[in-house]
Every structure is written in structure tokens, then in C-alpha cells.
Amino acid sequence: MNQLALAPQLDRRQFLVTTGVVAGGMALALSPADAASAMAPPPAPWGPDAAQGFEFTPWIEIAADDSVTVRVPNPESGNGTMTQMAMNVAEELGCAWKNIRVEIASIHRNYAENRVYTKGSLPFFGGHGTDKVRMAHTMRLGASARERLKAAAAARWKVPASEITAAESMLSHTASKRSLRYGEVAAEAAKISLLAEPELKPQAEWTLIGKASPAKLSIPAIADGTAVFGIDVKLPGMVHAALKQVPVMGGRLKSFKPDAVKHMPGVRAVIAIDPAKSGKSPVKDETSFGLGNSEAQHAVAVVADHFWQAKMALEMLPVEWDLGSGTHYRDQTDIYEGMRSIRDVGESDEVLKKGDVSTATGKRIVEAEYLSPYGENAVMEPLGGTALVTSDTCEVWCATQDTMQAFWVSVDETGLAPAQVKIHGTAMGGNFGRRTQAEDIRMAVAVARQYPGVPVKTIWTREEMFRQGRYRTPISTKFRAVLDDASGLPQAVSGDLCFAGDRKLFQLTQGYADPPYFNSGAIPHVKLTTINFPVHVLNGAYRGPCFNSNAFITETFIDECAHAAGIDPVEYRLALLAKWEKPWSDVLKLAAEKAGWGQKLPRGEGMGIAITNWPMATIPHFGSTMATVARVAVSKDGVLAVKRIDIAFDCGKVANADAVRAQIEGGTLFGLNMTLNEEVTIRNGAIVEGNYDEYPMLRMGDSLPEIHIHFEALSGHDRFDLMGELPVGPVGPAVGNAIYSATGKRLRATPFRKQDLSWT
Amino acid sequence: MEDDTVETVSFTVNGLPQRVEAYSSTPLLWVLRDHLEMTGTKYGCGIAQCGACTVHVNGEAVRSCQLPLSGLAGADVTTIEGLASHGGATLQRLWAEMNVPQCGYCQAGMLMAAADLLKKTPKPSDPEIDAVMTNICRCGTYPRIRAAIKRAAGVAA
Ligand code: FES
Numbered sequence: 001m002n003q004l005a006l007a008p009q010l011d012r013r014q015f016l017v018t019t020g021v022v023a024g025g026m027a028l029a030l031s032p033a034d035a036a037s038a039m040a041p042p043p044a045p046w047g048p049d050a051a052q053g054f055e056f057t058p059w060i061e062i063a064a065d066d067s068v069t070v071r072v073p074n075p076e077s078g079n080g081t082m083t084q085m086a087m088n089v090a091e092e093l094g095c096a097w098k099n100i101r102v103e104i105a106s107i108h109r110n111y112a113e114n115r116v117y118t119k120g121s122l123p124f125f126g127g128h129g130t131d132k133v134r135m136a137h138t139m140r141l142g143a144s145a146r147e148r149l150k151a152a153a154a155a156r157w158k159v160p161a162s163e164i165t166a167a168e169s170m171l172s173h174t175a176s177k178r179s180l181r182y183g184e185v186a187a188e189a190a191k192i193s194l195l196a197e198p199e200l201k202p203q204a205e206w207t208l209i210g211k212a213s214p215a216k217l218s219i220p221a222i223a224d225g226t227a228v229f230g231i232d233v234k235l236p237g238m239v240h241a242a243l244k245q246v247p248v249m250g251g252r253l254k255s256f257k258p259d260a261v262k263h264m265p266g267v268r269a270v271i272a273i274d275p276a277k278s279g280k281s282p283v284k285d286e287t288s289f290g291l292g293n294s295e296a297q298h299a300v301a302v303v304a305d306h307f308w309q310a311k312m313a314l315e316m317l318p319v320e321w322d323l324g325s326g327t328h329y330r331d332q333t334d335i336y337e338g339m340r341s342i343r344d345v346g347e348s349d350e351v352l353k354k355g356d357v358s359t360a361t362g363k364r365i366v367e368a369e370y371l372s373p374y375g376e377n378a379v380m381e382p383l384g385g386t387a388l389v390t391s392d393t394c395e396v397w398c399a400t401q402d403t404m405q406a407f408w409v410s411v412d413e414t415g416l417a418p419a420q421v422k423i424h425g426t427a428m429g430g431n432f433g434r435r436t437q438a439e440d441i442r443m444a445v446a447v448a449r450q451y452p453g454v455p456v457k458t459i460w461t462r463e464e465m466f467r468q469g470r471y472r473t474p475i476s477t478k479f480r481a482v483l484d485d486a487s488g489l490p491q492a493v494s495g496d497l498c499f500a501g502d503r504k505l506f507q508l509t510q511g512y513a514d515p516p517y518f519n520s521g522a523i524p525h526v527k528l529t530t531i532n533f534p535v536h537v538l539n540g541a542y543r544g545p546c547f548n549s550n551a552f553i554t555e556t557f558i559d560e561c562a563h564a565a566g567i568d569p570v571e572y573r574l575a576l577l578a579k580w581e582k583p584w585s586d587v588l589k590l591a592a593e594k595a596g597w598g599q600k601l602p603r604g605e606g607m608g609i610a611i612t613n614w615p616m617a618t619i620p621h622f623g624s625t626m627a628t629v630a631r632v633a634v635s636k637d638g639v640l641a642v643k644r645i646d647i648a649f650d651c652g653k654v655a656n657a658d659a660v661r662a663q664i665e666g667g668t669l670f671g672l673n674m675t676l677n678e679e680v681t682i683r684n685g686a687i688v689e690g691n692y693d694e695y696p697m698l699r700m701g702d703s704l705p706e707i708h709i710h711f712e713a714l715s716g717h718d719r720f721d722l723m724g725e726l727p728v729g730p731v732g733p734a735v736g737n738a739i740y741s742a743t744g745k746r747l748r749a750t751p752f753r754k755q756d757l758s759w760t
Numbered sequence: 761m762e763d764d765t766v767e768t769v770s771f772t773v774n775g776l777p778q779r780v781e782a783y784s785s786t787p788l789l790w791v792l793r794d795h796l797e798m799t800g801t802k803y804g805c806g807i808a809q810c811g812a813c814t815v816h817v818n819g820e821a822v823r824s825c826q827l828p829l830s831g832l833a834g835a836d837v838t839t840i841e842g843l844a845s846h847g848g849a850t851l852q853r854l855w856a857e858m859n860v861p862q863c864g865y866c867q868a869g870m871l872m873a874a875a876d877l878l879k880k881t882p883k884p885s886d887p888e889i890d891a892v893m894t895n896i897c898r899c900g901t902y903p904r905i906r907a908a909i910k911r912a913a914g915v916a917a
């Protein structure tokens with residue numbers, strides 16, 4: 001193939017030049033205003049694979065024009081993680097905020113330079129971006145760079161560094177009335193080593209963290225269309241691939257007829273992917289969660305000059321599949337039935353035991369079964385990636401939640417030595433867990449391996465995304481409580497939970513086994529079990545994995561207990577939280593008070609409450625705790641309107657209040673959509689839903705609730721805990737509990753849209 | 761679609777004349793992204809559901825995934841790359857100031873839809889916003905989009 005002649009390694013500068021040339025060529029006939037925007041080459045969002053410029057550390061480069069580039073291993077997914085890392089650096093560096101830029105750190109470089117980006121900062125997800133370890137690490141980098149700038153200025157001026165102040169990108173010596181910009185001494189400063197690293201300033205002296213709420217640094221490029229998402233990567237000579245994986249998971253490709261489409265315009269290759277041909281990493285991988293959930297699927301792909309050509313040819317391609325044993329599931333109810341029966345008869349694991357549930361003696365029993373279905377992350381940007389594979393190199397441009405995972409998956413798929421592999425992280429059109437395992441990147445590399453020497457961009461269609469998800473793990477739980485005759489609180493709770501799916505990594509008990517109700521001694525006898533129903537449909541990470549289901553189930557069940565006891569649901573929860581840390585009660589009370597809890601509402605209207613913590617409720621002063629109150633109106637014929645949501649929370653302290661607010665707004669709407677609308681269904685083992693017309697999403701016209709977010713319950717405990725997953729948990733049970741109080745109908749499964757809410 | 765023909769069509773994008781040869785069924789979305797290498801316009805669903813691909817054609821907001829090359833002859837197309845010089849600069853500035861986008865993938869389409877709304881309805885009411893802003897945002901930025909549109913229009917939040 002003559003495309004082998006192409007330069008195998010395209011560097012970042014080449015990327016910039018290439019796109020610049022394209023834009024420049026077009027600019028000839030442009031009006032001046034258009035020319036200005038067309039001329040600006042899109043900035044590559046990824047950092048360099050080797051040292052460049054005046055680097056203080058691979059994390060921080062300061063240029064002569066004062067611009068400060070912070071290289072962050074955690075790609076931006078929309079929650080502001082890169083901006084937060086830059087804030088941490090800037091807090092100590094003392095640079096003007098307008099001078100700050102961010103880039104996604106090169107994991108190739110991380111590998112080559114002794115894990116310089118991953119020590120002190122796990123490279124996955126965004127949500128942990130404000131945690132203590134990363135915060136301290138990035139602040140130390142900023143402080144060190146600041147002291148080196150001072151030392152460089154001190155050397156120039158021949159004064160002690162201690163007499164120099166650094167702020168707003170300026171170094172000043174008051175006594176001699178001299179000043180220098182950071183950029184003027186960056187070259188010298190970058191060469192200085194300090195004898196001792198500086199102490200971090202006390203929190204009381206912070207000016208940015210907790211004080212300012214800068215908008216995300218990613219936004220200007222998003223707003224003018226120049227942001228480079230994974231799907232937007234452009235490389236010289238690049239071709240496009242459309243992919244179809246076996247429609248029933250676990251099946252195989254039987255046969256296909258490439259000749260039927262080879263002649264179609266633009267088509268270059270028709271290929272089959274066989275997972276057995278995946279390579280193997282020659283060394284032990286350094287991923288956070290292993291490569292076990294990233295395996296390739298049997299598939300066919302068409303490579304063409306343009307994506308539309310590839311997609312059209314793929315649709316015409318005659319393919320025969322051996323669909324495998326998954327087809328015996330006629331629909332999803334077969335799976336739900338299987339979950340119920342294995343839960344009732346199978347051998348389960350005990351995940352929590354307190355006292356002895358058999359000794360409880362109360363007369364009132366609350367017993368119910370709950371179900372959460374499959375769901376698809378439905379990220380807006382399709383999966384895929386661009387890969388250039390040669391016999392001894394592999395270079396990938398992709399949107400990933402975990403650059404380290406993407407790197408090792410590419411190493412593993414090609415079998416190349418890690419030093420031969422490069423990953424360039426791009427802007428990311430949503431993740432919600434879907435981009436954690438990088439199996440989409442494995443598929444892109446698998447395609448490109450068969451069309452070597454040319455950059456191949458593989459794009460999943462929306463249909464491919466819906467039908468080849470790594471779905472929210474379905475959960476079926478049976479709960480039973482024996483209420484104390486005197487107090488009405490549970491004396492004993494037993495729970496039996498069944499997960500569907502084989503992937504243990506996505507079988508989590510958060511929200512089930514960790515609530516303080518069960519762990520603080522409030523309920524003396526507790527016995528909780530889990531079991532797993534193996535099924536061919538692949539489960540994966542979906543925003544707040546399993547927690548999003550468990551929160552619904554547990555908080556609905558507790559509500560049922562409160563009503564059975566005849567006690568107000570807020571009072572009931574407060575009684576159950578009496579032995580637990582005070583912030584939980586504070587959060588609960590504030591949300592209730594702000595919502596106007598207890599007011600008399602007409603029939604058909606109601607309020608419901610729920611409280612949860614992510615990622616681990618059992619540890620005091622850990623993670624984030626949130627209470628959500630929903631106010632709903634249900635018409636007699638069953639039309640639901642969620643009118644208002646009130647939210648109180650405790651994550652210790654807040655680093656960027658507006659970023660936290662944005663996460664709570666977005667996460668609450670995500671959780672609302674999950675609860676009202678989302679279920680992926682099955683027919684003969686395959687996924688039915690293929691696009692948004694079959695998988696409704698809330699839109700602006702769907703009379704969305706007013707969302708009121710209250711900060712006054714923040715405990716001030718010295719942590720800045722995460723807020724990405726948590727809001728998805730409490731909103732669903734709050735709405736369900738509100739529907740109960742409005743109508744007397746108890747909803748024990750989602751999505752609500754498939755249930756009859758009418759009342760008389 | 762094997763009988764789909766390849767044709768050459770001329771039109772303008774952000775004021776610049778363009779000539780594209782491709783399958784006549786090729787949607788404007790892919791003409792922009794692949795043939796003209798203007799990737800600001802996004803693919804989200806391909807079936808007129810999500811609005812990520814929204815552009816202006818002859819002054820109207822349309823879903824570019826639904827408009828085939830064959831229907832483009834002589835059309836005047838504005839994309840997110842040209843929005844600033846076509847009346848969208850205020851919206852773009854407010855998008856940044858008000859921290860509207862999260863992941864940002866839907867936002868080119870949102871901005872194009874919002875610019876079209878304000879051009880036709882300079883002081884939109886909530887129902888007027890709801891009627892036009894039908895795009896999907898998985899990140900849940902709807903409250904901020906509404907607030908930014910209202911601020912751009914100078915109407916009370
Ligand atoms: S891609 Fe056109 S509406 Fe979704």
C-alpha cells in the first residue's frame with residue numbers, strides 16, 4: 001500500500017500547520033471579519049510529547065508573553081476539572097488569571113519521564129479534580145514556580161528574593177521601585193533549582209480558591225466552534241471509518257461480502273475485526289482499573305475518504321452474524337425475571353450484617369421489590385477516535401475520560417512497546433462514565449491496524465452508540481423492614497439485591513450498603529446481600545455507577561417505612577440519622593425548610609425528599625452529601641409536572657461555587673431524565689433503541705423544574721469533595737416520593753413515563 | 761442507495777463561495793465537516809432529533825443533517841465559525857461569561873438556534889424560547905441557556 005510512504009509520526013506542530021494551511025487557503029475570498037476567524041488555527045488541546053519552551057516542570061510552561069500553560073492529566077469533560085487544576089496552580093503562582101491556558105498532558109511523556117503527570121494526580125475522571133491530594137500537588141507546583149521567578153528577578157536586581165513580591169504576573173521590588181513581568185524572567189527562572197521548596201500559603205490568604213468563580217477555560221473555543229473534540233481531529237491524508245459491531249453482544253461475525261461495496265465511491269477498504277487478533281501489551285499495564293472491560297467486539301468496518309461514503313457502504317455491506325446465545329432473551333423482562341429468581345434461590349454474598357434480623361419482633365412489616373433498568377449514557381459526542389498505526393508506532397487522537405486507560409488500551413491492542421505509543425487527548429463531548437474503559441479507542445486502533453500508515457478516524461453512529469453501550473447495571477432489590485412497635489423505626493432491615501451483568505467493576509453497593517441508617521446503629525439488625533445474574537448484555541459505568549439505582553431504591557424504601565409508621569418522612573429520616581454526623585441532618589433540614597416542607601398542598605400535588613452521599617457514606621466527613629426535595633403536580637389523568645427542586649448539600653468546602661452550582665443543575669436534570677425517561681430495552685438479545693427518537697431526553701420545552709440550590713448547609717470541614725455523580729442520586733426518589741404524597745401511588749421502578757400515574 | 765449519484769454543487773459558507781463534489785445524498789452536516797473541514801458543526805443523531813448540527817441556511821436555522829447536498833445549490837450557509845460576524849457575538853460572549861456550556865458538544869447548535877430565535881423574536885417569552893430551543897443537551901445546561909438568551913435579549917430572568 002502506497003500510504004505507507006506517509007510520515008508515520010505527525011507532531012503537534014504539524015497538526016497546527018496543517019489546519020492553519022487549510023484555513024489560510026480559504027481565507028483569500030473572505031470578508032475581513034470572516035477571515036479573522038478562519039485564519040486562527042484551532043489550538044491543539046493536547047500538550048507536547050517532550051519538553052518545550054520555558055518549562056518549570058512538565059506541568060507548567062511560562063512564555064515570554066506571560067502566558068502560563070498548565071498541563072493537566074485529567075481531560076475536561078464539562079465539569080471544569082482542568083480549570084480547577086489551573087486555579088490551584090494560579091493560587092500559588094500569583095499569575096493573572098487572563099494569562100492561564102490549559103492543555104491535556106501527554107501520557108506518552110508521562111511514561112517517558114518517570115510518571116511525571118500521574119504522581120500526585122490520578123489521570124482518570126474529572127470529578128475528583130478538587131480533592132485534597134491533587135489540590136495540594138498542583139498548588140505546590142505553582143508555589144515552586146513562583147519562588148523560582150522571584151529568584152531569577154533577585155539575581156537580576158541583586159537583591160534578596162525575600163524582598164520581592166509576586167502577584168498578577170508581576171515581580172516587584174518595592175524598595176527600589178522595580179518590576180518585571182513573569183515572561184521577562186521565565187527563561188532564567190525555568191533553569192533555577194530551589195534549595196528548599198516553599199510552604200503553601202494558609203487558606204486564609206487564598207484569593208482564588210473559594211473566592212472566585214472563573215468560568216471554564218474551555219468555553220471561548222466552544223462558543224466560536226474552534227474547540228477540537230475527538231470527532232473534529234484533522235490530519236493530512238486522514239480517511240474515515242464507519243463501524244458495525246455484532247448486534248447481539250457475545251455473537252460473532254460469520255461472513256461478509258466486501259466485493260459488494262468495494263467499488264462504491266471513496267471506499268478504500270472493508271475489514272473485519274476479530275477480538276482474537278487483538279495484540280497484547282508486552283509489559284504489565286499501569287491502568288487504574290485494568291484492561292478487562294476494554295475488549296474488542298466482533299465487527300465489520302468500511303474505510304473511505306469521507307464518513308458519509310463509509311456509512312453508506314457499510315449499510316450496503318452484506319453481513320451474516322452468528323448472534324450467539326444472547327438471542328434467547330426475548331425481551332428485557334426475561335432478564336428481570338432471571339434477576340428475581342436467582343436472587344430468591346441463588347447463593348448470595350453478605351455485604352452487611354448487624355445484629356440478627358431474625359430476632360426482630362415488631363408487628364408492622366414493610367416489604368417491597370424495586371427495579372432499575374438498563375440505561376445508556378447517551379453522551380452527545382459519538383465515540384470513536386483517530387489512529388495512525390504503522391509496524392512500529394501507534395498514535396491516537398481521542399476523547400477519553402482516562403488518558404492512561406486510552407494509552408494502555410492502545411498499547412494492548414497493537415502489542416507495541418509503550419514507548420512507541422502516543423495518545424493525544426481532545427475536548428470531550430460528555431462522558432458520564434462512558435469513556436472510562438476506552439473500548440471505543442481499542443476499536444479505532446483495531447480498524448487502523450488494518451489500514452496502516454494512514455490516519456483513520458472511526459466514528460460510531462448514534463445507532464451504534466445506543467446498541468453497543470456499556471449500560472447502566474440493572475438492579476432488582478427486595479427490601480423488608482420490621483418496624484418497632486413503639487418508635488415506628490425499623491428494628492430490622494433485610495435486603496437482597498441482584499445486579500445484571502458480568503462486570504464486577506460495575507456492581508457497586510453505594511447507596512445500598514453504606515447509608516448511615518444501616519451503619520450508625522440506628523437500626524439494630526441489618527442483613528444485606530448481593531448476587532449477580534450473568535447476562536450477555538455488557539454493563540458499564542453510568543454516572544454514579546449503581547449508586548444512581550441504589551439511591552432510588554433505598555430512599556423509596558425508607559419513605560415507605562416512614563409512611564407505614566405514620567411519621568413525616570423528614571422527621572423519620574432525622575430520627576434515623578440521630579446517631580450520625582450532624583451535617584447529614586443539617587443538609588436534610590435545610591432542603592426541607594427551603595422547599596417549604598410541611599405546607600398544606602391540594603390533592604394531586606406533593607413533596608418528596610431523599611438524602612444520599614457519594615462515594616462512601618459510611619466514612620464520617622467524607623464525600624459529598626445531598627438532600628433533594630421535589631415538588632410535583634400530577635393531573636387526574638396522570639400527567640406529571642415536576643415544578644420545583646430544592647437542594648442542600650455538604651462537600652466540606654467549595655473551591656469554585658459556580659462550578660459546583662453547574663454540576664448540581666446538570667446532574668439533577670440528568671438524574672431526572674434517568675428517572676422519568678430512560679430504559680434501554682431488549683428484543684431477541686439485541687438492543688431495541690437506536691436513537692433519541694426512541695430514547696426521550698428532557699428538553700427546554702418539557703416544563704423543567706425550577707432548581708434552587710442552597711449552600712448554607714456546608715459544614716466547612718476541610719475537604720473539597722466531589723460533585724459530579726452525587727446529584728443524580730437523590731432527585732429520582734425525591735420525585736417518586738412526591739408522587740406518592742400527591743397521589744398515593746408508590747413507584748418502585750423507573751422510568752416513570754412508562755407507568756400509570758392517574759388517580760381518582 | 762447504490763443509485764445515488766455524485767454531483768457538484770456551489771453555495772456559500774460564511775460568505776465564502778464553495779464548490780463540493782460528493783454523493784448527492786451527502787448531508788450538509790458532512791459536507792461541512794468532511795469536505796470543507798469546518799468541524800464546528802456537530803453530528804449528534806443524524807435524524808433531526810438533537811439539533812447539534814444546527815446552521816443557518818438562507819437566514820433560517822435548520823438541522824444540517826437533514827439537508828442533502830442536492831438541495832444546496834446557491835444556498836447561503838452560516839455556521840458557528842461565522843456566527844460572530846452574523847450577529848452572534850453577544851450570545852457567544854454571554855455563553856462564556858455565564859459559564860453556560862459543560863462538555864460543550866451541543867453548544868454550537870444551541871448558539872445557532874438561539875441566534876435565530878433572537879433575530880426573529882428579539883424579546884422572547886419563555887414559551888417562545890421553549891418552542892425554538894428544541895436541541896438536546898445531555899449535560900443539562902438548559903437553565904443557563906435560558907438565562908443567557910434572556911440576558912442577551914435584555915428581558916427579565
Ligand atoms: S445531528 Fe442533526 S439533529 Fe442531530
Ligand code: FES
Nearest residue numbers: 863864897898899
Ligand atoms: S454541554 Fe454537554 S451536551 Fe450540552
